[in-house]
Amino acid sequence: MEIDSYFSQRRTVRSFTDAEVSDSDIRAMLEAAMHAPTTGNMQLYSVIITRDDEKKKALWPAHFSQPAAVGAKVLLTFCADFNRFVKWCEQSGAVPGFDNFQSFFSAVLDTTIFAQQFVTIAERNGLGTCYLGTTTYNAPDIARVLELPVRVVPVTTVALGVPDGDAVQSPRLPVDAVMHVEKYNDYTREDIASVYAPLESREDSRGFIAENGKQTLAQVFTDVRYPKGNNEVFSKIYRDFIESQCFEV
Amino acid sequence: MEIDSYFSQRRTVRSFTDAEVSDSDIRAMLEAAMHAPTTGNMQLYSVIITRDDEKKKALWPAHFSQPAAVGAKVLLTFCADFNRFVKWCEQSGAVPGFDNFQSFFSAVLDTTIFAQQFVTIAERNGLGTCYLGTTTYNAPDIARVLELPVRVVPVTTVALGVPDGDAVQSPRLPVDAVMHVEKYNDYTREDIASVYAPLESREDSRGFIAENGKQTLAQVFTDVRYPKGNNEVFSKIYRDFIESQCFEV
Numbered sequence: 001m002e003i004d005s006y007f008s009q010r011r012t013v014r015s016f017t018d019a020e021v022s023d024s025d026i027r028a029m030l031e032a033a034m035h036a037p038t039t040g041n042m043q044l045y046s047v048i049i050t051r052d053d054e055k056k057k058a059l060w061p062a063h064f065s066q067p068a069a070v071g072a073k074v075l076l077t078f079c080a081d082f083n084r085f086v087k088w089c090e091q092s093g094a095v096p097g098f099d100n101f102q103s104f105f106s107a108v109l110d111t112t113i114f115a116q117q118f119v120t121i122a123e124r125n126g127l128g129t130c131y132l133g134t135t136t137y138n139a140p141d142i143a144r145v146l147e148l149p150v151r152v153v154p155v156t157t158v159a160l161g162v163p164d165g166d167a168v169q170s171p172r173l174p175v176d177a178v179m180h181v182e183k184y185n186d187y188t189r190e191d192i193a194s195v196y197a198p199l200e201s202r203e204d205s206r207g208f209i210a211e212n213g214k215q216t217l218a219q220v221f222t223d224v225r226y227p228k229g230n231n232e233v234f235s236k237i238y239r240d241f242i243e244s245q246c247f248e249v
Numbered sequence: 250m251e252i253d254s255y256f257s258q259r260r261t262v263r264s265f266t267d268a269e270v271s272d273s274d275i276r277a278m279l280e281a282a283m284h285a286p287t288t289g290n291m292q293l294y295s296v297i298i299t300r301d302d303e304k305k306k307a308l309w310p311a312h313f314s315q316p317a318a319v320g321a322k323v324l325l326t327f328c329a330d331f332n333r334f335v336k337w338c339e340q341s342g343a344v345p346g347f348d349n350f351q352s353f354f355s356a357v358l359d360t361t362i363f364a365q366q367f368v369t370i371a372e373r374n375g376l377g378t379c380y381l382g383t384t385t386y387n388a389p390d391i392a393r394v395l396e397l398p399v400r401v402v403p404v405t406t407v408a409l410g411v412p413d414g415d416a417v418q419s420p421r422l423p424v425d426a427v428m429h430v431e432k433y434n435d436y437t438r439e440d441i442a443s444v445y446a447p448l449e450s451r452e453d454s455r456g457f458i459a460e461n462g463k464q465t466l467a468q469v470f471t472d473v474r475y476p477k478g479n480n481e482v483f484s485k486i487y488r489d490f491i492e493s494q495c496f497e498v
Contacts, residue, residue, distance in 0.1 A: 001273075001277060003370060004373060009284070032252045034421045034422070035256060037368065039380075040475065042470070043422055047427060048432065050431060083435070084426070085470075092466070092467035093464055093468065094472070096471050097475070100480050101488050102480045108357065112362060115362075117256065119286065121256055133355065136351060146429075146432055175283060178294060178295050178330075179279055179295075181298050183395055184396050186332070192340060193340070219341065221343065226289065226347070231346050234351045238354070
């Protein structure tokens with residue numbers, strides 16, 4: 001089997017040139033991406049395209065003004081969307097029962113698969129993309145700027161543009177670290193040490209440890225990047241927002 | 250912009266020949282798919298490969314014995330996984346704070362993006378795939394068969410094999426039905442009617458309505474395929490399971 005080298009060579013792009021990405025190109029890429037798999041062919045998603053400077057500036061704080069958000073020519077906010085489907089049910093004499101966790105979860109999978117197919121298509125056409133994980137942190141702010149109705153919840157945002165220079169490829173764990181055969185083979189202490197050793201020994205990892213005054217790379221994740229307190233605050237904000245959008249969590 | 254025709258021509262495959270897909274091919278495809286984007290480069294996922302007949306038979310009831318599950322040579326269960334990462338933190342002098350909804354959600358996005366990249370790679374190499382949405386319905390049963398430890402939650406399953414014949418492509422909504430510019434443009438009654446009209450007028454749709462004794466296609470979705478009662482039962486099962494796996498929902 002000969003796997004297209006694009007897949008193992010792709011990299012996330014966080015720095016973009018001033019070149020535009022046309023509306024017609026975005027439209028064509030979304031149209032192709034819509035053929036990605038979707039739950040029961042319900043297509044439980046919408047995407048909001050932000051190109052206008054005022055709208056972008058209104059979104060930036062929600063994305064903590066990270067460079068990829070500020071530098072991108074276009075932001076695409078991918079949302080789990082039951083609004084369209086429920087409206088269709090209601091005007092078709094059907095009684096919808098989708099205000100629950102399982103339905104929301106289906107919409108999240110649909111949305112993520114659609115977003116990833118869009119990312120692949122964009123990258124294959126020479127564009128650069130970066131997911132903004134901040135979308136789930138400040139979903140209420142994003143929803144206000146984009147005027148999302150009930151039953152629509154932001155899931156992820158893709159920053160899009162023409163790459164400025166060559167982005168560096170991120171390292172990955174060895175495939176055996178994530179692949180299990182027939183049953184989950186839980187990790188011994190030695191397995192874990194071996195799986196993460198290459199990442200820990202990288203020069204950039206040692207830099208992250210030093211500049212944050214930490215002893216280990218794992219502490220950079222737990223104390224600096226994803227501290228428990230933040231995770232819990234943003235969990236409550238997102239869960240409350242999902243419930244306010246009519247999905248019982 | 251010239252978009253590779255694969256993307257707009259792809260179709261889901263639910264019927265497979267007896268031909269095998271080798272372990273080395275699966276491994277190579279997973280290795281390439283691991284370069285898909287992942288939250289903070291944490292790779293919060295695992296995949297369990299089921300090829301053994303006894304294991305497959307044990308999984309089938311959890312997937313309601315749907316033909317794609319039973320006919321596939323291999324099932325790949327993609328799981329949100331914080332077990333590996335938390336073990337690494339704990340043996341690295343770091344105090345993890347990931348037992349919450351936001352962290353679980355990040356892992357779900359990572360897992361779904363990884364699964365979709367695998368699907369694209371498999372399809373590009375002539376293989377057929379079908380997502381099994383039943384994975385979130387009967388997650389506790391799947392977890393028992395695959396011996397998943399805490400902090401590991403099944404998110405989706407990909408049935409994989411060599412396509413048997415030509416699969417039919419599913420119709421999709423027009424791109425303007427899911428694409429919004431600068432703000433969410435909520436749908437009028439006329440918009441909804443127009444968006445769903447092509448789907449409703451298809452011969453197969455009229456067949457679904459007739460064979461289920463319904464008046465509209467939307468009723469097939471609400472009364473037959475995704476009834477409220479089922480959605481609520483499976484919501485509770487999945488949410489309770491996620492909590493038992495150490496993520497506060």
